[in-house]
Amino acid sequence: MGDEQLDLLEFNGHMQQARRAVAVGQPQEAADQLRAALTLWRGPVMSGAGGSVVEAAGAVLEERRLGAAEQLFELRLALGEAGELIGDLRTLIAQHPLRESLRGHLILALYRSGRQAEALAEYAKVRELLVEELGIDPSAQLTKLYEDILRASPELAGPAARPVSVAGPPAPQPPEAAAPDARRSAPSGAGSDRFPTLASLHGAPCTLPPGIPDFTGRERELAEVLEACRQDAGEGPRVVAIDGMGGCGKTSLAVRTAYQLAEEYPDGQLYADLRGFTPGEKPQRPAATLGGLLRTLGVPADSIPDDEAGLIGLWRATLTGRRLLLLFDNALDAGQVLPLLPSATECLVLVTSRARLLDLDGADWISLGVMEPGESRVMLGEILGDSRVAREPEAAAELADLCGHLPLALRLAVARLRNRPRWTVRYLVERLEDETRRLDELSAGERSVAATLSLSYKALEPELQAAFCLLGLHPGAEVDVYSAAALLETGVRDAEDMLEDLLDMHLLVQNEPGRYAFHDLVRTYALSLGEGRGGREAREADGRLLGYYTAATEAACTLLFPSRRRMDVDAPGTAYALPPMRREDRTLEWFDRESSGIQTLLARGGHEESPRLVFALARNASFHLNLRGRFAEFEAVCRAGLIATRSMGDPLLICRALNNLGVACWRLGRFTEAVEAGEEALDWARKAGGLDDEAVSLGLLGLAHYAMGNLASAYDYTTQAVRAFQTRDVKRLAQQQAEDLNTLGTVCLALGRHDEAADALHRAIEISRMHPHSGGEVTAWTSMALAQIGKGEFEAAHDSVTRAWALSATAVEEHLVLTLAVWSDVSDRLGDTRRAQEQEDRALELISHRTSPQRRSRVDNILALRHARNGRHEEALRLHERALACAEVMEYRVEMAHALEGMAAAAGHLGLPAAAQYRERAEMLFETMGMPPEGRRTL
Structure with a gap:
């Protein structure tokens, strides 16, 4: 028998003796036996052995070791140990962070060691970990332990009267039995020892206001404040200040903290409202505050000096040697607080203020924000009633959102519901959705959010x-x-x-x-x-922002889109300081952050006096939104730009706005609207003699007609666009010319003219090399590979698509998805099935919500060919069906036809009766489009 087996037998023997000792009421003997059992462990069980069976056996034994350790900690707590357990518990928790029983022992040990703040912080830590790792809340036992600590429950006192069990947690005794003196010494209150009213603790003065009975949330902040209060102050008193906006619950948190710490300051707990932000009252002068505090401490009135310096001296002398907790609430500035600070290091000073009082040297500042959504929902349940919230959970969540998770606003909203029992939560939500009346709704008696904010506003210069x-x-x-x-x-x-x-x-x-x-x-x-958003001041403010954003986006687009056509739009670039636009990544981040505000500014309208700036800003924003694949927003800003140009009557600007709108509609798969925009743009360009703009309109029409399946019209418009550029300044319009040649190549592929397609794509590649722009050469090489596949030149196609991928750093995901799909097809044709699958997987990973529906349907159809070629007809059918669903939404007929043809072939191999129907629909589409057999993708 090996050493490990002998150790295991001895371990089991100690465990049995521990259980017998507990049974006969000998907890010390049980603890000794458990210690002896655990000393036998010298490392992981059966370390170095292999196999799943051995690993499972090792896991079982490790669980028994942990169980023994937990039982030993429980016995040691029952025997009166506390602080000496903390180090060992932390070590074991570091190895098993999700073990709630160990956490419970640590929390109790910390609490019994006088480290209440650390105990609460430990609960907050394990709660956050469980939610993040497992999506669950702490167990009911751990939650009860936390709540007992919050209310200083006598059940947590010394364990002398508690029975001890190795098999489970100690059974709590009635408070009177567990700690007969603890209950009498706890602060008393109206119906609850958890929320005391004005009282005297241990005979010392206590002028703290009553706590809020339904105080909820703020667990993290409470633990943070308590921890700060218990830090070593060094020289002078400990000063902890809580700042936050009006209505966020600073006073409630400070009062709760004060009650938690009351027994640590046996000489008294004093409260003073400094009235820094009290409606209808002036801030309290330090002299008046000091006089009241001294009288509370029993100093005779005739002994209190009149001058402030004398008051300060007497105050500090009176506090010498005393342990007092002082809560100075609602401070306006540091000048109100500094004279009130004692010199005694034994005192704790809590301060609340709407402003961070930076002149309070040495103070620990804790900023209080709004509540977490979960805390808001709990608060609503506490003060409105869980049953009422449960009846309308969605409306309750919306109510919390509309109140901005601000405690004051939530309480006022609930007060409205309580005063009007016939109102539903949904009805109040609907009233609050009207922003113009929201502040009026959030009021009850003399309390209101508006009045609270007004005090902060009036304190400003x-x-x-x-x-x-x-x-x-x-x-x-x-x-x-x-x-x-x-x-x-x-x-x-x-x-x-x-x-x-x-x-x-x-x-x-x-x-x-x-x-x-x-x-x-x-x-x-x-x-x-003020006058709101419709007044003169608001219009002037919008005008300044319009000028600023036009200048800033012009600078951003110059860096991000260097090949775009420059336009003189009178952007007031020298009138405003602009953010640095030197790095593409930082500039794109700036555009991302500001995009929503720019769109809101354009949507507001009211810029009749600056239509050129509106058009320029809309144009700049459209470049960014197109790049980011946010096509609906792209269309919206284009329409704003079009409205502005129509008001000007400038035919060329109208043409350009229409061309931009046409591209947005094409991106959204609304091809008929794209054609309408392109045709009107072409008419305006020809009226104004704008040859460059005419070429752009022709290219847009070629692109839209191709998507609609009008191949003859697409070829006609695209060749016109290409010819128009032959006599133009190639450098200035290089990107547009390369795009039109790419479109011509794609149209020729559909018409089965592979050589003509290759010629057009060669020219596109040459122009893109001379005048690089984002993704142009990548697209041309990818399309070239498709032309070579059509001619059966698979090695050449592989070379082309490899060249495309080598340029991937210059392309967006939209281009790379197609490149990977074509590469996968070529690799498969050349027999490299492993590489083909890798490339397909990467293509599918790159598809996102920003990928245009045209690209998604085309990629799925190409990928399906490989599966059909290799006899995987079910997978081919699935991909073709997905391509069809995407293409049908926008009537993208070219890809609809390819999808249906592929579905017919796959369904035929699978013996499905729908094959004939698919083939009939595909042939009808091919015939309508005029697409010959040479233009169809084949296996």
Whole structure:
């Protein structure tokens, strides 16, 4: 028998003796036996042995070891140990982080060691880990332990009266039995020892306001504040300050913290409202605050000096040697707080303020934001009732969103529902959806969100008040310093200073450096202060932003799209400071962030005096949106640009706006609309004698007619476009000429004219090499490979598609998806099936929501050919069916016909009766389009 087997027998023996010791009431003996059992473990069980059976056996034994360790910790806790367990527990938890029983032992050990904040933080940590890793909440036992700590439950006191069991957790005894003195010494309250009212703890003065009975959420913030309060202060008192916007629950959190820490400050817990933001009242002077505090501490009135310096001296002398908790609520500025700070290091000072009081040296600052969505839902259930929320869960979630997860707003909304029992949650949501009346709805008696925000606004300097109102007009979800400078008509540094001041007052939030945002309700309040978005001031602000964004996007497009046609649009580039546009990646990130605001600005309208700027901004935005595959937004900005150009009556600008709109419609698969836009654009170009614009319109019409299956018309328009460019400035219009030659090559492939297609594509490649632009050469080489496949030149096709892939760094995913599909087909034809599958897999991985429907259907049809060629007819049928579904939505007839032909072949091999129907539909489409057999893709 090996050593490991002998150890296992001895381990089992110790475990049996431990169980017997517990049964006869000898917990110390049981603990000793468990220690002896665990010392036999010297490493992983059967380390080095192989096989699944051995691994499974090892896992079982490891589970028994962990069980023994958990039982030993439980016994040691029952025997009165606490702090000495913490290190060992942390070590074991590091190896098994999801083991909730170990976490429970650690939390209890921390709590009994006087480390309550760390115990709460440990719960928050395991809760976050379980949600992230497993998508579950902590167990009911662990949650109860956490709640017991929050309310300082006597059940958590010393374990002397508790029975101990190795088989499970200790059974909690009634509070009176577990800790007869603990219940009498806890703070008392109205119906609950968890939320005390004004009381005297251990005979010391306590003027804390009552806590909120239905206080919910803020677990992370509470743990953070408690941890900060228990840090070593060094010289002077410990000062912890909570800042946040009005209505976010600073006072509630501070009061809850104070009650959690009350027993650590036996000489008293004092509260003072400094009235920095109290409706109808002036901020409290330090002298008045000090006088009241001294009287509370029992200093006779005739001993309290009148001058502030004397008050400060007496205050600090009175606090010497005392352990007091001081809560200074609602501070306006540091000047209110500094005279109130004691010199005694034994004291703790809690401060709440809407602004971060930077002059409080040495203070720990904790910023309070809005609640998490989950916390908001829990809060609604607590104060409105779980049953009512359960009846309308979606409406409750929308209500929390409309309240911006701001605790004050949520409480006011619930107050409206309580006062109107006939209202449903959905009815209130519908009322709140009207932004113009939202702030009016969020009020109850003298309390309202608007009144709360008004106090913060009135505390601002006049210049900041004006900036706050103007920034509310910004169209973006976020504001950067450059657009703010344009909006505020100031320099970038001055704009940043104002943004930072508003951030310090929590009238703005910051998700990343340099970018600022409004809480939804704060923006609504800012808009309510002026004429709204329809007034003169708003129109002037929009005009400044229009000029700024036109200049900024012009600079961005110059870097990102260097081959595009330049246009003189009178963009006021020198009037505004612009963000740096030197790196393509950073510039594209800037465009991504600002895109939503630009679109909102264009959609607002009201720019009748600046139609050229509207057209230019819409054009610039369309380039970015086309690149990003956001085609519906691409169309929307094009329509905004078209409206502006029609108001001007400039035929060439109208033509260009129509051409852009036509491309957007083609991208969306709305080919008839693309043809209509192209035909009107062509008419305007010919009226104005704009030969360049005429060529662009011809190319658009060729592209749209090809998609519709009008191959003869597509060939006619595209060849006209190519001829028109032969006499033009190739460099200036190189990208457009290369695109039209690519289109001509594609049309010729459908017509079975492979040599003509190859000639057109050779010219496209030459132009793209001389005048590089994004993806042009990649597309031409990929189409060249298709032409060579049509001629049976598979080695040459492989060479072409390899060249295309070598240029992939210059192309977008849209081009690379097709390149990989064609490469997969060529590799398979040459017998390299492994490489063919790899390329197909990569092509399918690259397909995303940004891939145009035309490209998706074409790629699926090409990939299906390989599977049909190798007898995988079910997979071929699936891909062809997917291609057909995509093509039918937009009546992309060329790919519809290819899909149906492939489905007919696959269905025939599978013996499906639908094969004849598919073949009939395919032949009818081929005939209607005039596509000869030479133009059809074959195996």
